Amino acid sequence: MVKRWDDVLEMALGHTGVVLVSLAAAAIIAITLGLLSWNKSFFASSSLALAGIFLTIPALALLAFMIPIFGLGWVPTVVALSVYSLLPILRNTIVGLRSVPKQLMEAARGMGMSKSQVLFQIQMPLAWPLILSGLRVSAQLIVGVATIAAYVAGPGFGTYIFRGLASLGSVNALNFAIIGTVGVVILALAIDGLFALVAKMGLFRSNHV
């Protein structure tokens, strides 16, 4: 097995990369969508519906559909992971923005803040803990889902996991599956730790309610 450590390192880096890139893309899309739609009932529930439907499309189907468009490798993986991770962020953004106390909204509007200023300076910071919670759920979700990169020759631990699962019963199968799975788990925890760290550093200061 030892000669495979290089593989493992490469997989770990690839896995982390693909997750972070996808998460960043998803966060930008979902938060933007949330900011645009939180007070428009139809728009909000339609985008939530869409984000929910994405989550039900089996990875295999989604990727088979994307290979002709995006080819193999990082691109289809990132696209797939991004659409999978929209829902938790989007839903929490919408709910978070909606649950800001009424008297604070009134105070803010009374000061002549435009809708967008109220949104960015008051609602966003107050909704931030919930949005962050969505982000962290999404991060964990796609660390796991990123194994599907194996379907399209993308990076990450998926190759090992799928190879292991497909050959269960043969000698190395469990090793493959375990290395892959443990890798995913360690990565997941590391990424969540990263969130905790960033939150502590104050970049994502949570509100002082």
Next chain:
Amino acid sequence: MKKEVAAAAVAAASHKRPSRFRGNKLQWELPAISIAMLAALSIFHISRGTPDSIETVVLNWNYVGEALWSHLWLSVSAAVIAAAIAIPVGVFLTRANSKWAMTGALTVANIGQATPVIGVLVILALILGIGPGTAIIALVAFSFLPVLRNTLVGLQGVDPTLIQAARGMGMRKSQILFAIELPLAAQKIISGFRTALVFSIGAATLATFINAGGLGEAIVIGLKLNRISILLTGAVLVSALVLILDWLVGILEVAMTPRGLD
């Protein structure tokens, strides 16, 4: 006399209140979209003419009905069980005030979320045997985190002056929890549950790999045998299930939201 007044107050006040479902609270677009999707699917099937021998295996009411039912059953019970565990755990963690408990529980939940469902399913099947029970365990692990996290944030976000007021009235911790904190955090917790439900419906497509039924079988057959009609049937039904269940929970949420908060 006093009682009459009180009774009158109830009667007088309750009839003039406008429906809590006014505005777009019913979110009719959700069932509307799903009906539109199902209609499109039907038209697709009707216009395609006679199915081939592979299609006939799946595309019959018996098969679809059973798959739909088992999918519904699996995913809903998994989401409900996840919530039934995650909410109390969340409550406990916000009380325990222990960094270790918090880190520990979140680590477990993170692992549950991050481990690929298919892997958990197959490995659990080898250990516990195959079937719906095993599938539900895997699905619960998978849909646990969103409920837990939102429960934590929801409870931590309750206005501290209200908790102080409640404490000042001599409410026991449990009473404050049930009468004040949980209702006020409900929207955020339910939002987590709705996410969990979608997770669980989506992941239940994999239950077929351990003989636990669901619409996943149609999807796998459609995919592996390249039969678009079967694939679409499975996928559209799963999506419709997501929309309709999410809609129902949404209705429940509006119905449960205390009027003072809407």
Next chain:
Amino acid sequence: MSNVSSPPTVSAQSNPQATAEGAPVPTRASLRKEASVGARIVFDKVSKKYSGQAESAVNEFSLVIEPGEFIVFVGPSGCGKTTTMKMVNRIIEPTSGIITIDGTDIRDLDENKLRRKIGYVIQQIGLFPHMTIAENIAIVPKLLGWSKERIADRVVELLELVELDPTEYAKRYPKELSGGQQQRVGVARALAADPPVMLMDEPFGATDPITREKLQDEFLALQSRIKKTIIFVTHDFEEAIKLGDKIVILGPRTNIEQFDTPAHILAAPANDYVAEFIGSGLNLKHLALLEVADTELGPVGAAAKDAASVGIDATLRDALDAVISGDGLPILVLDENEQPTASISIEDIAKRLGAEIEAMETEEGVK
């Protein structure tokens, strides 16, 4: 307008400075314990320092409150009044010092049982937004397991007490009420289970003068029936005079500047700070505590026939108001049947006040 004087049951506190300096001293008041349902509350060198602040918000605060006393805290904003109150029902734990209720250290009491015996009107009102007004008020009675009918009756009774029409407001939610209406619901909620002790943090701050006066009168009537121990914070000195058996005038960091009956404080403010706090018209305020009936009056003839008049049960403040509304000459005093029975002049008023102040000063001197 009700006529208020220091309730007769209130015994003058033996040198209040002594308690302020920390050692709780036995007082005469403890002898009449059986007569009251309130509780005795003792603060003994209680301090609270908020983490992250340089100075303690409450600093070695000592005070003895006798059962059934209505104590008013006045003091500059930020001096620690709210903090002190919250330590009584253990919303906040003191950094040091001891608080006892009826001799028991409150730390030895069950938190929740303690709190159910203490009605608490919180400064931020703090109504529960997800409960109707009726539900908000019913919380403690429900906790205590009252029957449905009893609770319903009580809610109606309390809403009427705080001048809110039950048919209109019982089923509303807090956000559908005006600020002052919400505040009154807060008071009703704290009163719900008739607790022997009340902590009231600026409970009438947002109510209009007419309603406020009604509420004050209701409170005094209530208090004369069931003597609760009440700690009451207000920024309205006239309210303090009207309601308090004793007033605690606090300086920064809950330093006790003066702790005495309203009459004593008005007669002899302990220092400039207290005088400034009372504000202008010290004597005029004092007159509100004195009654025409207790004053040496002149004969009916001393007043002109068409002079203004004042009831015999009115306060001297009202009498003075009537005097200046004429030309400054004596006015008529009417008895219960609205018949002239005597006259009152500015000199009569001034003399009575002078005598009162002198009496207070001698009393101080004796102690």
Next chain:
Amino acid sequence: MSNVSSPPTVSAQSNPQATAEGAPVPTRASLRKEASVGARIVFDKVSKKYSGQAESAVNEFSLVIEPGEFIVFVGPSGCGKTTTMKMVNRIIEPTSGIITIDGTDIRDLDENKLRRKIGYVIQQIGLFPHMTIAENIAIVPKLLGWSKERIADRVVELLELVELDPTEYAKRYPKELSGGQQQRVGVARALAADPPVMLMDEPFGATDPITREKLQDEFLALQSRIKKTIIFVTHDFEEAIKLGDKIVILGPRTNIEQFDTPAHILAAPANDYVAEFIGSGLNLKHLALLEVADTELGPVGAAAKDAASVGIDATLRDALDAVISGDGLPILVLDENEQPTASISIEDIAKRLGAEIEAMETEEGVK
């Protein structure tokens, strides 16, 4: 205590009832528009009915507020004061009726530009919990693009204005402040960008008398420099008298009971409701508006050598307070150099008040 009388620039409103009845009438005040930076606010039959309520909270409310006027709303809790204010800056849209500012229907104005010109102190304070005190105050200046230094200076200036030490409080979060401190931050925040119009909903309700008086004086000083148009809600009638150019006394559903200058209202309450609202000691309150300097005084010799004294710039209320602290006989009046210059007796005070009331009544009659 500062000495306040109706500011000379305030013209008596031609029959206020006329405006109350709906038709905005041109007034003399509009002639001095160029002198003021405030804005003219006109309510024309404005109503607001909350959905689900049987009756409208604000009912056909009409009022003309001239530029630079300081208008105080007083009225029972729940009568619609807050609702009326919120319609001015369009937090709430009226069910019917029109509000204009400087002649323009506010619905035709850009909401946000409108609001930035209107400082708003909300009743529930509403500080943003995620921002420090300094950040809370800096919001509007930031919106207006002020430079960093200018904002920092302004924050310090405002914190000092509201009696909070900037070094201590600027970096704190709202939850780390007492109730009264939070309220003062709310006032500072509304003043930040020096808006020409201010809506102040019980802004000093939770502050102690000393601080409150300082704030009131600051406000009057500010107002005499830059004349803002201010709508101010209070439940403290003395505050209303002290601050208001005019007072609007409201009944249920914002029915205007009386709209006039403090002096007029005190001299001639329009009806029993108004009298009750003013409370006891009507004449005594009125004296607070009159000055010793404007009164016909007696010779120095009329007072005893050792009689009490009062400054010439004091109010008659203070003078009366001094009179009764003696024996009711005349007291000395001191000039700026603390030298006796005249004497004042109860008759002098009563006469001056009588003359004042008569003058007001004639004025009323003429109109």
Next chain:
Amino acid sequence: AETNTGTGELAGLTGVVGSKEFTEQLVLGNIATIALNNAGADVSYQDLAGSTNARAALMGDEIIGYYEYTGTAWLVYLENDAPITGADAQYAAVSEADLATNDVVWLEGGQFNNTYAFAMNSEKAAELGVKTLSDVAALPAADQSYCIEAEFSARPDGWPGLASTYGLDTNNVSNLDTGAIYQITADGGTCNFGEVFITDGRVAALDLTILTDDKEFFPVYQGAFTLKSSTLAAYPAIATVLDPISVALTDSVLQMLNAQVDIDGEDPEDVARMWLQDNGLIS
């Protein structure tokens, strides 16, 4: 050592050779890669999860080619209902149709047939005394428990046809993931009979007994290298390099190679290289 000298018949051929994710495919993919590079190409190897993806990658020109099975292509990509009996007939039909409709060329077919079969725990087989599927059909219903893949349950060459041909009892059938079937069948309990692929190394590794398809129900799944006709036109030597290798790949060869990976735990690439060298198929 690789002979990436840029000379040889296939100089200039670059890209990726693909495979699916199970052992036999890993070996085949490596064999093709090594052989092509040996002939002067500079290609890399990439495994993909699932047939659909491998095929999509081929159609999208993401890979040069990969080993596919005739039965799979005929039933899945070409969407036919029924297989064609006989390996050669099936091969001829597939290669003709795939070229015509998809421009996909089938090189010389291998001599292996990775078709479906039913297998069971060898002890259990001895105990029940079954050797053929007809024997199985004769068992009491209680002993007839089957584990199959979802896709097998629907395809005409799968369960429905098989059950009716042999008259199997269909009351106790579990749907399972391919990977899990081997282990669960070996464990016994859940099912006595598991659907497997004949050449899979785990058949030997887990000591499974294959039941003879005595009625020759299963179609032929003959492996062959598939690629786009345009690629072959540009590099006709691909066929000359790979054809002799495919011919050398027999059922028993693949079983052996698969077993080296699955049982001995060797790396597929090493296994592929050793076999090519040992048989003188590369220089």
